Amino acid sequence: MRDVTLVFAYGLITALATGLGALPFLLVRTVSGRMVGRLNAVASGLMLGASFGLLAEGTRFGGWQTFSGGLLGVLFILVTNRYLREHHAHPGGPAGKEDGLRRMVLIVTVMTVHSLAEGVAIGASFGGGMVLATFITVAIAVHNIPEGVAISAVLRSNGVSVPRCAGWSIVSSLPQPVMAVPAFLFVEAFAPALPYGIGFAAGAMVFMVLLEILPEAYGKGSAREIGTITTLSMIAMMLFQKLVAG
Amino acid sequence: MATPLIVLLYASIAALSAIPGGLVRWSTEPGRDRWLGWAHALAAGGMLGAAFVLTGVSDATAVAGAIGAVLGVGFIVATHSVTRLETLDLSRPDRKDPTAAPRLMALHALHACTEGVAIGVAMAVDLSLGVFMAIAIAVHNVPEAALLSGATREQGAGRAGTVGKVVLSNVGQPALAVVTWFVVATVPASLPWVLGFAVGALLNLVMTELLPASYREAGSTSIALVASVALALVVLLGGILP
Numbered sequence: 001m002r003d004v005t006l007v008f009a010y011g012l013i014t015a016l017a018t019g020l021g022a023l024p025f026l027l028v029r030t031v032s033g034r035m036v037g038r039l040n041a042v043a044s045g046l047m048l049g050a051s052f053g054l055l056a057e058g059t060r061f062g063g064w065q066t067f068s069g070g071l072l073g074v075l076f077i078l079v080t081n082r083y084l085r086e087h088h089a090h091p092g093g094p095a096g097k098e099d100g101l102r103r104m105v106l107i108v109t110v111m112t113v114h115s116l117a118e119g120v121a122i123g124a125s126f127g128g129g130m131v132l133a134t135f136i137t138v139a140i141a142v143h144n145i146p147e148g149v150a151i152s153a154v155l156r157s158n159g160v161s162v163p164r165c166a167g168w169s170i171v172s173s174l175p176q177p178v179m180a181v182p183a184f185l186f187v188e189a190f191a192p193a194l195p196y197g198i199g200f201a202a203g204a205m206v207f208m209v210l211l212e213i214l215p216e217a218y219g220k221g222s223a224r225e226i227g228t229i230t231t232l233s234m235i236a237m238m239l240f241q242k243l244v245a246g
Numbered sequence: 247m248a249t250p251l252i253v254l255l256y257a258s259i260a261a262l263s264a265i266p267g268g269l270v271r272w273s274t275e276p277g278r279d280r281w282l283g284w285a286h287a288l289a290a291g292g293m294l295g296a297a298f299v300l301t302g303v304s305d306a307t308a309v310a311g312a313i314g315a316v317l318g319v320g321f322i323v324a325t326h327s328v329t330r331l332e333t334l335d336l337s338r339p340d341r342k343d344p345t346a347a348p349r350l351m352a353l354h355a356l357h358a359c360t361e362g363v364a365i366g367v368a369m370a371v372d373l374s375l376g377v378f379m380a381i382a383i384a385v386h387n388v389p390e391a392a393l394l395s396g397a398t399r400e401q402g403a404g405r406a407g408t409v410g411k412v413v414l415s416n417v418g419q420p421a422l423a424v425v426t427w428f429v430v431a432t433v434p435a436s437l438p439w440v441l442g443f444a445v446g447a448l449l450n451l452v453m454t455e456l457l458p459a460s461y462r463e464a465g466s467t468s469i470a471l472v473a474s475v476a477l478a479l480v481v482l483l484g485g486i487l488p
Contacts, residue, residue: 048294052298052301055298055481056298056301056302059302059481059485063481063482063485063486064482066481066482066485067478067481067482070474070478070481071475071478074471074474074475074478078467078471203474203478206474206477207470207471207474210457210466210469210470210473210474211466211467211470212466214457214461215461215466218457218458218461223454223455223458223459224323224326224454226453226458227450227452227453227454227455227457227458228319228323228450228453228454230453231319231446231449231450231453231454232316232319234449235312235315235316235319235445235446235449236312238301238308238312239308239309239311239312242308243308243309
């Protein structure tokens with residue numbers, strides 16, 4: 001029982017760390033159109049970098065499983081996006097605001113789904129002893145911070161306040177403690193599903209970036225500026241993940 | 247173990263695979279826009295996949311790789327500035343601008359050189375990775391060549407001339423592949439730097455040219471689908487490598 005509480009507490013720490021990603025936005029006072037483009041470019045790069053990390057992890061377990069999980073992730077975003085377009089479009093309302101709202105719902109959904117897979121990773125890691133578990137928890141907590149930055153970048157550029165950005169970032173990571181517990185208790189049952197879950201998260205993230213976040217960014221700046229910010233953010237995320245993973 | 251001859255052979259096959267693309271008379275008339283967009287998206291997804299496969303090669307030297315990648319980004323940004331290529335629309339160059347066709351050629355030559363570095367460094371890591379990279383780039387060269395040939399034919403060039411130009415724009419591929427392979431084979435310590443450089447340059451080409459060009463031609467849903475499925479296929483095939 002004590003173990004289960006500990007696993008949950010560790011998962012919760014990683015979720016709270018995601019909220020730290022909103023902090024840099026205390027420094028950004030006003031959000032101009034140009035800034036929206038740049039923020040979306042940063043979010044795109046961070047998420048593409050995170051997906052590359054997930055793909056590397058997933059393909060270690062199984063290429064086909066990751067691949068099919070990825071295709072499911074693409075399908076999931078396709079369906080979710082269509083649903084959001086059909087059911088939350090108010091004719092006559094300001095078009096830009098509708099799109100912004102849809103993007104915000106999408107990114108929070110995608111990041112929440114992706115923390116399901118991370119929660120399983122935390123729970124499963126406890127099988128390897130406390131030292132490994134502590135290490136992996138710290139690693140995932142640190143790695144959640146730029147994910148919080150990505151979420152906050154999209155939310156903040158749509159006018160959401162910094163405390164709310166932090167709140168939504170944490171919410172998106174709450175599946176981590178929730179999923180960590182069953183994954184810890186039933187490691188054998190969860191392990192085979194892991195590459196599918198990781199692939200799903202990567203596919204959903206890449207597809208959402210390509211479908212919504214990048215086109216929005218390109219519309220608000222030169223292709224060269226937006227593209228270069230995206231690439232540099234992606235490189236930074238990949239370096240960060242490799243350093244954290246040791 | 248790759249030899250210079252094998253590197254040259256596979257990089258040349260990749261470059262010559264542009265010929266079928268060059269034979270296509272690709273119309274840049276309105277109405278064919280979506281196909282242009284999808285061809286770019288296919289190339290973008292494939293290049294992203296190639297960059298992913300290269301990032302998986304060495305883990306121990308993350309910092310050197312990242313610095314190399316930033317240099318690769320800087321290389322693309324600098325060449326864009328020098329040639330004023332960033333103002334050029336990849337899929338529909340201004341027909342009234344006489345410099346558009348040569349600049350488009352230059353842009354394709356720049357792509358080819360970057361891809362040559364990717365093939366060369368992959369060959370230096372492992373023969374099977376190198377062959378994989380050459381095949382991935384060969385496939386990606388077909389739509390790229392078709393796009394270039396469309397623009398060249400529109401400027402009044404004949405079929406033979408177009409194919410010649412398309413192949414010429416790819417000469418950098420085998421040349422840079424051999425040079426890169428030679429550098430890494432002679433100075434093994436340069437591997438993480440060169441790998442990083444190739445990754446950064448490929449990614450920046452995708453983000454500053456291929457993707458923006460594809461979004462201008464077709465809806466973001468179809469572009470995102472084509473690009474992510476292309477990426478997934480390259481990642482899957484890259485994972486099968488021994």
